[in-house]
Amino acid sequence: MAQTQPQERLIGALLRIAFQATVERVRERLADAGYTDLTMAHFSVFQHLPPGGARVTTLAMKAQITKQSMSALVEHLERQGYLERRPDPGDRRASVVDLTARGEALVQVARGAIEELEREWAEHLGDERMEQLRSTLRDLARLIEQQQGTAP
Amino acid sequence: MAQTQPQERLIGALLRIAFQATVERVRERLADAGYTDLTMAHFSVFQHLPPGGARVTTLAMKAQITKQSMSALVEHLERQGYLERRPDPGDRRASVVDLTARGEALVQVARGAIEELEREWAEHLGDERMEQLRSTLRDLARLIEQQQGTAP
DNA sequence: CAGATTGGTCAGTCTAGCTTACTATATAGT
DNA sequence: ACTATATAGTAAGCTAGACTGACCAATCTG
Structure with missing residues (x-):
């Protein structure tokens, strides 16, 4: 301002x-x-995605949005083929989001x-x-x- | 990114x-x-408002949004008492938005x-x-x- | 092992953008 | 002077992306 x-x-x-x-x-x-097919909001996903991937909740915290919002963004990017989710081997609740x-x-x-x-x-x-x-x-x-x- | x-x-x-x-x-x-009662979006109104006020269309251009969107923001801020619109003396189509x-x-x-x-x-x-x-x-x-x- | 915490989803709402279409006024080109 | 075009703004309806609250399932902790 x-x-x-x-x-x-x-x-x-x-x-x-x-x-x-x-x-x-x-x-x-x-x-x-x-x-x-990308908007500003999607940038914040890539911006905070470390090599090796991260959980939705972690990404949400870093981007300072709710996990629900991050989940929606990730879902969209997954459908467009930029990201993939795989189950987290160490925690059966979680999955890891990573770049394709x-x-x-x-x-x-x-x-x-x-x-x-x-x-x-x-x-x-x-x-x-x-x-x-x-x-x-x-x-x-x-x-x-x-x-x-x-x-x- | x-x-x-x-x-x-x-x-x-x-x-x-x-x-x-x-x-x-x-x-x-x-x-x-x-x-x-203010959000991020409202910032862009104040940010681009020069002393003396400006027209909605001008503000919209500077903020890089449509005039309809800017119009809605201004309306909101007007209702909250931060801004006022007065008719532009030189142009009966236009009005000037300025700070209260x-x-x-x-x-x-x-x-x-x-x-x-x-x-x-x-x-x-x-x-x-x-x-x-x-x-x-x-x-x-x-x-x-x-x-x-x-x-x- | 009971209770609390954590990862994630579902459902519903709101804001702030967009487009398309329109009115009223102004300006320009014969 | 008169039409054509451009500009200021509004109206209506749509979408993306944020939020909250409620919930489930898995995990961790006392």
Whole structure:
């Protein structure tokens, strides 16, 4: 929540602009590559899916939505062939959600899109400022995650 | 779209974490101050509302949603007393949406929340890196907005 | 082994988007 | 001056994706 026009835009607005640019780029490149059946909401599934897969409940916690909502998203992506569920060998209540080959391919396209944008930014800012940006954001991410861990 | 755990998190993920932290802080402080009737979607109205107000269609364009959707959001916020519409003197088709006093107060709380977070970050990073971050993000915002202006 | 916790589903609701279709006013091109 | 087109906004109806509450089955714990 900030002003658009005037003098000093707050950090919130600036972060939003940069973040949304990355989202837009990913959407474009995915569309170019023929992945037209994906929405913003699905991103949060892939974003939090570690190599080896994860349970629905875990994904839901990381994405900060209910397990019911995550379950619906996963179901959709499973029907489209990006994910698969297999029973969890160690717990008969649970199942593990993981990428299919098609899902892996999609994630590669998405990563490529962000790397492309990152190169463009580096060209504009220069390598040094780009590296400063990355390292500062990494520090902030660490701070934020640490606070989230202790706060609740 | 990126990985969570491993080595190098892409800039997209880092920006998302920082941006969402700002959104969370604003939500918290608004809730603390008794503004409990607001959702994420309403933020995009205030975010794009310049001093002096704007038309529904203009707001919709800036927020990248349809005018019908924006119209519904504005209607809601009008009923809650944050916004008011007055006829546009120069165009009898149009009306101008603007903040009420209650709306101004809300925006001040939101700005305060971000400034608070910004101070915390400055404390963690040091003033110099904080200022570098701000200035780099400003440069990127300019780059992005310029590209959006030329691309379509 | 009884009771509490955890993984997940089912059913129902709400919000915030979308499209398509429409009215009223404004602007432009003869 | 008059028609054609464009623009501001509303209306109606649909869908995706979020939520809560209730529930079942498996697991863990005292």
